[in-house]
Amino acid sequence: MNEANALRRVAKHTSIPAPRLIDFTQDSDRTGFMLMTKVTGYPAEKTYYLMTYEEREQLTRDLGKCISQYRRIKNHNESLICNTIGGPITDRRTDDIPYGPYMSKTAMLDDLTGGLEEIRKDKPLSMLYEKEHGICFTHADLHLSNIFLDGGRLSGIIDWENAGFKPEYWEYTAAMWPYMVMGQRFRFVAPRRRERLNWYCKPGEILLGESATDIVTLFARPVVPKSHGSRAKATDSWLENPYLIRQKLVTPQKRLRRQSDLGVATYTPSYVDDTQSHTLELPDEIHKTPSHSNDTRSRLLELPVEIHLLIFESLGLEDAFRLGTSCQYFWGVLKPLTARRFAGEFGIWAGTPVVCVSNRCEPGGDAAYPKGLLSADDVIELEQGLLKSELLEDIRPEKDGYDGPANLYSMAMYRYSRVTEQTFTEGFIPSLLRPAAESMQDIPCPPDVREVARLRPFDFYPTTREWVLRNLTTREFVRPTAVALREDLIHGPFIDILGYGEIILSKTCWSPGIYKGVWAGHALDIVPSTYLNDDGLWKDISRQVAGELMDIWGRGYGNDWKSRIIESNVQRASVNLASFRFES
Known part of the structure; x- marks a missing residue:
């Protein structure tokens, strides 16, 4: 009955494109039936x-006009806070359990916070009591499933069963609830690499309460330091040639993969134009520290530089470091190799399609995922589902839906490799400090040995x-100055408080029925601006993206959010690469 009356009021007092009520009847058990018109178009979620x-x-403008119109509908009921016919209010956040009606906002708050009397005077609850809020007509379920579009324009607003007269903030909190709560979990996945982050999240909580800085290192392509991007000649000495031959400086997203337990070293070269992998089976003697006798050393140095590179690339970092400190020439070979190996831990998802996928996605290969995200084999795998032997012992397949087709969230959890957490210390790779110290004690060493090791x-x-x-799929880009709250908060690709991580997270989330991020399934990266071509093929969307992000934070923290957030967070929100924390 409440929805029927709401539709009558909307039709009488507004020009909102809502279903038109034709007839309504109610059985003895108070079950109601409505006959109404159908709005045109499709749900905005699709x-x-x-x-x-x-x-x-x-x-946004169309919705704003509609909300302004129905907020002017007057309440002729006795109660201040009630549904459209003066009865209790309902809300899906409370499982549609009726509350009220109420004669005042305080009475409503006391009822809804029952059992929390001891903290009512503390923030944030105290703010609800202290601040004045108007009471107005409210749809109370205004999310993308209930908003219809036709030809890119608003064509209808449906599902008015929770409508009523409620505090003015109710519309916003009810509309945002599906994206911030609803029990959904999201996981970052790169299907083509068959990798996932080893944490899950609720995007709303990260965007408004935590930090998405960790994500940046997945997409920022590292630049090998110039001091390490060089190789020496075999005739160099420590003093004769301090400047070494420069090699290519930028590493792509491919990482070194090793199988030392099999006696085989697999290496993916870090050059931008070299995508072939080389598998080398090397004798055990190669892994031994070479002799320092003149004859042995001369014969080793006479080998082609390609063989030297293969030798170094087959060794572990510590053994390679010890060999590199044996002479100037090998030091020149080692420096760029070491830097590239370190750099290979960064930007591993740059240029590959990614998605922050919900655990509520439908299972099976026919489920709707972003175009181009999954291969044909990926779709078949989802349709076949997971094996019971793969599941955790505390999961019962018949209860959790793992007895048939799986969704991408579950498939990634059980079959994709985890992107291991990075633990950065002052020395970056602590294991190199010990061989560096040993080398400095045993033999003469290059003057920059500590720099390379740390x-x-x-x-x-x-x-x-x-x-x-950059969005490589759409050829769009965002500049840091448009996103950062202040220019001094920009540190290369890392931006304190609000930065690229928040943008990527907000635009790659994928939850059918709730939210489909426009960048979900796209290939992204973060690079120096010099990588942008001057041919006009790249579109600057900095202003639009920054506006979206600012709007999210403004709605979450209020009009003066910038000054308050900067004041309270700038000290603790500085980028801290000494301890990237990943939650399991």
């Missing part, structure tokens, strides 16, 4: 991620450059 920025801005993360991300976030 088309929003395909809309242009201009179409989204128009939808590479820092910022050595790979120079802060003197402007780093841009």
Whole structure:
């Protein structure tokens, strides 16, 4: 009955494109039946991620006009807070359990916070009591499933069963609830690499309460320090040639993969134009520290440089480091190799399609995922599902839906490799400090041995450059100055408080029925702005993306959120590459 009356009020007092009530009847058990018109178009959840920025801005204006109209509908009931016929209010956040009606906002708050009397005077609950809020007509379920679009324009608003007269903030909190709560979990996945992050999250909580800085290192392509991007000649000595031959400086997202337990070293070269992998089976003698006798050393140095590279690339870092400190020439070979190996731990998802996928996605190969995200084999795998032997012991397949097709969230959890957490110390790779110290005690060493052994993360991300976030799929980019709250909060690709991590997270989430991020399934990277071509093929969307992000935070923290957030967070929110924390 409440929805029927709500539709009558909306039709009488507004021009909102809502279903028109034709008839309504109610049985003796108070079960109601309505006959109404059908709105045109499709739910926004199915088309929003395909809309242009201009179409989204128009939808925002259209919705704003509709909300302004129905907020002017007057309450002629005795109760201040009630449904459209003066009865109890309902809300899906409380499982549609009726509450009220109430004669005042305080009475409603006392009822809803029953059992929390001891903390009512503490923030944030105290703010609800202290601040004045108007009471107005509210839809109370305004999310993308209930908003219909036709031809890119608003064509209908449906599901008015929870409508009533409620505090003015109710519309926003009810609309945001599906994206921030609803028990959904999201996991970052790169299907083509068959990798996932080893944490799950609720995007709303991270965007408004935590930090997404960790994500940046997955997409920021490292730049090998110039001091390490060089190789010496066999005739070099420590004093004769302090400047070494430069090699290519930028490493792609491919990582070194080793199978030392099989006696085989597999190496993916870090050059941008070299994508072939080389598998080398090397004798055990190669792994021994070479003799320092003149004859042996001469014969080793006479080998072609390609053989020297293969030798170094077959060794573990510590053994390679000891060999590299044996002479100037080998030191020149080692330096770029060491830097590239370290750099290979960064930017591993740059240029590969990614998605932050919900655990509520439908199982099976026919489920809707972003175009181009999954291969044909991936779809078949989802349809076949998981084996019971793969599941954790405390999961019962018949209860948790693992007895048939699986969704991408579950498949990634059980079959994809975890991107291991990075633990950065002052020396970056602590294991090199010991062989460096040993080498300095035993034989003469190059003057920059400590520098090479103690590479820092910022050595790979120079802060003197402007780093841009690129969408390689759509050829769009975002500049840091448009996103950062202040320019002094920009540190290369890392931006304190609000930065590229938050953008990537907010635009790659994928939850059918709730939210489909426009960048879900796209290939992204973060690179120096010099990588942008001057041929006009790249589109600057900095203003639009920054506006979206600022709107999310503004709605979450209020009009003066910038000054308050900066004041309370700038000290503790600085990028701390000494301890990237991943939650299991």
